[in-house]
Amino acid sequence: MKNLFNKLGERLNRVSSMKLTLLAVLSALIVGAFIIIFSDVDNLKNGDILGAISTVGSAYWALVVGSFGSLRAISNTINSSTPLILCGVSVAIAFKAGLFNIGATGQMLAGGMTALWVGFAMDGPGIIQVPLAILAGAIGGAVFGAIPGVLKARTGAHEVITTIMLNNMAAFFILWLLKTDLFQREDRTDPISKLVSAQGRLPRLFGFLDGRSDLVAHIGFIVAIGAVVAYWWFLKKTTTGFEFRAYGLNADAATYAGMHVKRLTVLSMVFAGGFAGLAGAAEVLGTYGYASTNFAGNIGFDAIAIALLGQSSPLGTMFAAILFGALQAGGRQMQTNSDVPIDLIIVLRALIVMFIAAPLLIKTIWRTKSAHVSAGQTFRGWGS
Amino acid sequence: MRKQTLKGLAVGLVAVVGLAACGSSDSSSDTTVAAGAAGLACEVTDIGGVDDKGFNQNAYDGLKLAEAELGVSIDLLESTTDADYAPNLQSFVDKGCNVIVTVGFLLADATKAAAEANPTVQFAIVDSNTSAPNVQGLTFATDQPSFLAGYMAAATTTTGIVGTFGGINIPPVVIFMQGFAKGVEYYNAQKGTSVKVLGWDIAKQDGTFSGDFSDQTKGTSIAKSMADEGADIIFPVAGPVGLGASQFAMDSAGKVKIIGVDVDMAISNPTQAEVYVASVLKKIDAAVLQAVKDALAKTGGGTDYLGTLENGGVGVSITSTITPELQAELDAVTAGIIDGSIVTK
Amino acid sequence: MKLELRGITKRFPGVVANDNVNLSLNTGEVLSLIGENGAGKSTLMSVLYGMYKPDEGQIVIDGTELVFTSPADAIAAGIGMVHQHFMLVPVFTVAENVVLGVEPTGTLGKLNIDEARRMVREISDKYNLDLDPDAVIEDLPVGVQQRVEIVKVLLRDAKVVVFDEPTAVLTPSEIIEFFEIVKTLVSAGRGVVFITHKLKEALNIADRIAVLRRGKVVGEVDPKTATESHIAEMMVGRPVQLTVEKNSAEAGDVVLKVTDLTVLDADGRTHVEKVSFEVHAGEIVGIAGVQGNGQTELVEALTGLRKATSGVIALDGKDLTHSNPRERHQMGMAHIPEDRQRQGLVGGLSVAENLVLTRYHDDQFSHGVIVEWDAADAMAETLIGEYDIRTPNKETGVGTLSGGNQQKVIVARELSRDLRLTIAAQPTRGVDVGSIEYIHSRIVKERDAGTAVLIVSTELEEVMALSDRLLVMYRGKVVAELDPKKVTPMEVGLYMAGSRPDSAVTA
Known part of the structure; x- marks a missing residue:
């Protein structure tokens, strides 16, 4: 009898975490709809409620069309998702080991710069240069990620503090680098890097279609999918992956079980940095072909929301990243087609994360009878 | 309306979620x-x-x-x-x-x-x-109006010290600071004075930067340290960071004045209009x-x-009372810049 | 006052924690609520104390139905609770702690500490609690701290006092003092609910015993007529062996040799001081002591989780003072940790994963960096059967199992390989009677197979029943080595409290 109950309870738990995520997205869209209506002052002034509602329709329709409605839309979604997936995996893998990697931005910058250097210093052949540049990106990010890991293992310095500080250091370091003769483009006075050589660019995903230079998606997406698979394989199949999971869920038990927890701390940040470095490489080698000071944008921070949304699981993180990428691509279309500003996308993303962070709220709103929501990853306190 | 509504919501939600x-x-x-x-x-x-x-x-x-x-x-x-x-x-x-x-x-x-x-x-x-x-x-050519602003600052300072600082060390920012310092230098050469410029060194091509274009508290603290060193006119080239300097000038009760940048800040920032002696305009x-x-x-x-000054694409808006003599000098300098006899870079 | 619980049902997703529970209590009597871990005792008391809202049923006091939405409501209705973990501010005095929340104040809200002292003294005198209002909590023994909690409850004028596992933290002599206090309370007209899993204590003090199993009251017994084995059977649902069956030990060579072991913590406080002892193959050595006398630190030093400050730890003659936990593990040391939730298990991982938690890196379960989950799963299936781990399947999260089954997962993992030394700390803490029986028999079996066994337990009865030799720790030192067959629990209790009875027979 009790076994049956347990089984049922578990089933309920598992289903509801997926369901709750979907409900969170749905709730965000509904709140977003109200925001669109209430800010549609022109229509409201005329008492044209239907007009305001149709604004919602056209905005959301543009979101769909802009993200999946055409080959170009899909290409844009893929392109936006690529760095988000890689950084999402970066944050997720650290979460798994119980660390909070806020430093994906800095690691992405570091990886992007090392990839960039290989990208412009070499000139083909692409078959060698591209993998080499991508590898350089992973290494650059990993080395930069190792710093907070080592600091934590050696001194107990909290990674939240150190990664935030390293983000700033990376930003300034890159500003300086981009003004050195080595990196700065010859004919420019502003901090813009040299161009990655033609052979060094990531091939475009739809390059086989003639005359569609507007399809910007590149093979960085394949690297990202590969990263998701690698992450899954690592967690499920390897001894170190098992150690990550145990350490992340219960550090004391990991110590008791004889795991080398300092090594795990460093390693998790190295891996996290490596994935974020790949994101930097994909952006620099694929999307831009050069580096500016802010090629990392907000991706490192969006990745935190993505890892939360995907509950740090490989598939969950990937889908969350694609969702955010689709919002980004669709948001551009929405901005073009309707007079709803792009800020709505920011609001939607914030709402989704807020609803995820507050499962109780979701449960109250939707009156789900489901069991306690998996608390997901726990974080160790300061100085532990 | 929509602007404000959405902006407020976006900021609020981001804060609530606790993630930047x-x-x-x-x-x-x-x-x-x-x-x-x-x-x-x-x-x-x-x-x-x-x-x-x-x-x-x-x-x-x-x-x-x-x-x-x-x-x-x-x-x-x-x-x-x-x-x-x-x-x-x-x-x-x-x-x-x-x-x-x-x-x-x-x-x-x-x-x-x-x-x-x-x-x-x-x-x-x-x-x-x-x-x-x-x-x-x-x-x-923002060096041209900055040169004029530097000249004017050198002519009106009472402490003999003026200051400037930038947001980030990039050419579109530095060009203002260089022009400003050049203007002061030119004034010193003309009048035999030794007005000092804090925050930009023409020889080293380096100076004081807040590091970003957003953190106003940095503007306040840079302005304060420049005032501590004796500067009474400060020219921030750092976007919103400059507003921090303006706030400091407000609090200094007239001891420190500010030169605005890009737009006429006496108009764009009306609540602090009194601190702006002039603005360098980039139209x-x-x-x-x-x-x-x-x-x-x-x-x-x-x-x-x-x-340029010549085609009116850049300029200086003077929002304090200056002597007719100084105005005449500024007119002459403007003419000199336009005809190329005065080098502003 | 008459307190009644009528048809209380409390459901959690997938579990009915309380199923139509009916109980009544008159003031002036002691009701003991007994049941295994997870039987629903705590849930029931949380309902009574206003922390949970029952799904069905009523709380009735003197014929009036009451609805509690918070502990404040329960306190106002005259119900007080002494929790297992005390809620005291360690740096405050007794008087300050007692009045926290109901401070007597003078003008301008100034704390009237004299009034607080007077109130403490008054209650202390009335119930023979012997409390000094000005003593600071952290300087007081646990038994005295418990009395402070009692005063807190009485000050809020509780008619019914609920004690949740009150004896778990007490020494034998403190338990006797505690029972005296309970008797005083009852004779002063208060009602007492005494929650426990210890049969002897319930028989000793209760006027009535209610037995809870799987959320239901399965019966009420009269302590004058009931026997231990009868109650145990009601708790578990089948006949239970209550005593440890074992033959006398055949001690072999020295396996573990500890010499002058001293352990200081990072702040320089001494937890273990010059401790020396040996454990031979085929014998069980028990370490008795009140919680917090260095046993935890001793075990951590022995297993490599804490650095030894000085001294030598040797296993089969090899010095492993500076080895890490994994090296010790690979030398044949098993460790059943005292806190299974914190150390022994990863609650978020499955039963199978927990069963290889200390062994995934062995050749048997991994090749290079790849874990051989097939081998691990096969072993998990075997162990689940062999150790009678009650789990829906091996993929179930270990955190959802009952305490006893969680402990069986640890015991299975640690004992299912060739061992030289087994160190078991609090092996049956929070474990149900049925599982206790099983775990004890496994430990004895391990001894009979020639393994050296070290048992550390604050349950005196357990450690005396299991051990072939008994060491007593007090303030970081081993103060006595006794033959458990030749001493009484009272005598051991005196050593545990730091005194040295002349009558005790040393082994």
Whole structure:
């Protein structure tokens, strides 16, 4: 009898975490709809409620069309998702080991710069240069990620503090680098890097279609999918992956079980940095072909929301990243087609994360009878 | 209205969620209109967004001038990341814009690529140079008005010390500081004085920078340390960071004065108007208006537009009382700059 | 006052924690609520104390139905609770702690500490609690701290006092003092609910015993007529062996040799001081002591989780003082940790994963960096059967199992390989009677197979029943080595409290 109950309870738990995520997205869209209506002052002034509602329709329709409605839309979604997936995996893998990697931005910058250097210093052949540049990106990010890991293992310095500080250091370091003769483009006075050589660019995903230079998606997406698979394989199949999971869920038990927890701390940040470095490489080698000071944008921070949304699981993180990428691509279309500003996308993303962070709220709103929501990853306190 | 509503919500929600996760672009306005008879003029912002109280906004003001003056329709797309530039440009090309104005050197590569792919569309880019036959670079000799501001500051300082600081050490910022310091230097050479400039060293080509364009507290603390060293007129070239310096000047009860940058800050920042003795103007709106005119006449491509004292693309707005003698001197210096006898860089 | 619980049902997703429970209590009597871990005792008391809202049923006091939405409501209705973990501010005095929340104040809200002292003294005198209002909590023994909690409850004028496992933290002599206090309370007209899993204590003090199993009251017994084995059977649902069956030990060579072991913590406080002892193959050595006398630190030092400050730890003659936990593990040391939730298990991982938690890196379960989950799963299936781990399947999260089954997962993992030394700390803490029986028999079996066994337990009865030799720790030192067959629990209790009875027989 009790076994049956347990089984049922578990089933309920598992289903509801997926369901709750979907409900969170749905709730965000509904709140977003109200925001669109209430800010549609022109229509409201005329008492044209239907007009305001149709604004919602056209905005959301543009979101769909802009993200999946055409080959170009899909290409844009893929392109936006690529760095988000890689950084999402970066944050997720650290979460798994119980660390909070806020430093994906800095690691992405570091990886992007090392990839960039290989990208412009070499000139083909692409078959060698591209993998080499991508590898350089992973290494650059990993080395930069190792710093907070080592600091934590050696001194107990909290990674939240150190990664935030390293983000700033990376930003300034890159500003300086981009003004050195080595990196700065010859004919420019502003901090813009040299161009990655033609052979060094990531091939475009739809390059086989003639005359569609507007399809910007590149093979960085394949690297990202590969990263998701690698992450899954690592967690499920390897001894170190098992150690990550145990350490992340219960550090004391990991110590008791004889795991080398300092090594795990460093390693998790190295891996996290490596994935974020790949994101930097994909952006620099694929999307831009050069580096500016802010090629990392907000991706490192969006990745935190993505890892939360995907509950740090490989598939969950990937889908969350694609969702955010689709919002980004669709948001551009929405901005073009309707007079709803792009800020709505920011609001939607914030709402989704807020609803995820507050499962109780979701449960109250939707009156789900489901069991306690998996608390997901726990974080160790300061100085532990 | 929508602007405020959404901006407030976005900021509030981001704060509630506790993650600085989401972007910081400000807001858009309701502009999608069918192309007017006179044409369609479009703007793609950089990641600062159109409410940046800086060049994105000034460029948009230029489009509004074009709307009023030329009867063109205008449209706007904001970018939230560097990755948005190319798709946004593509959207406008597809939409049939007659002229697309892009803002800032960050868009230079994307603008060049779009211009090469679409040779029949006219482009104009603020703060960058011409890169293709159908692109007009909109650039500004901001060293010239900064030189005048430096001259004026040197003439009116009571402590013999003035200051300047920048946001980030990049050419569009440094050019102001260099011009300002040169103006002081010129005054010293003319009058045999030794007014000192804090925050920029002409010989070393280096100076004081706040590190970003957003943290106003840094502006306050830099202004305070400069005031502690004796500066009584400060010229911040750091966007909103400069507002921190203005706040410090307000609190100093008249001991410290500020020279505004880009726009006439005595007008744009009315609550603190009293601290501005002058503003160095970079008239992006005028340049954009001109660029739209040129583009519609198909004469804009291939060469840069350079805003100078001579063509009124840059200037100084003096918002304090100065002596007629000083005014005459400034007029003479202006003439010297225009005829090339005074070097401002 | 008459307190009644009528038809209380409390459901959690997938579990009915309380199923139509009916109980009544008059003031002036002691009701003992007995049941295994997870039987629903705590849930029931949380309902009574206003922390949970029952799904069905009523709380009735003197014929009036009451609805509690918070503990404040329960306190106002005259119900007080002494929790297992005390809620005292360690740096405050007794008087300050007692009045916390109901401070007597003078003008301008100034704390009237004299009044607080007077109130403490008054209650202390009335119930023979012997409390000094000005003593600071952290300086007081646990038994005295418990009395402070009692005063807190009485000060809020509780008619019914609920004690949740009150004897778990007490020494034998403190338990006797505690029972005296309970008797005083009852004779002063208060009602007492005494929650426990210890049969002897319930028989000793209760006027009535209610037995809870799987959320239901399965019966009420009269302590004058009931026997331990009868109650145990009611708790578990089948006949239970209550005593440890074992033959006398056949001690072999020295396996573990500890010499002058001293352990200081990072702040320089001494937890273990010059401890020396040996454990031979085929014998069980028990370490008795009140919680917090260095046993935890001793075990951590022996297993490599804490650095030994000085001294030598040797296993089969090899010095492993500076070895890490994994090296010790590979030398044949098993460790059943005292806190299974914190150390022994990863609650978020499955039963199978927990069963290889200390062994996934062995050749048997991995090749290079790849874990051989097939081998691990096969072993998990075997162990689940062999150790009678009650789990829906091996993929179930170990955190959802009952305490006893969780402990069986640890015991299975640690004992299912060739061992030289087994160190078991609090092996049956929070474990149900049925599982206790099983775990004890496994430990004895391990001994009979020739393994050296070290048992550390604060349950005196357990450690005396299991051990072939008994060491007593007090303030970081081993103060006595006894033959458990020749001493009484009272005598051991005196050593545990730091005194040295002349009558005790040393082994």
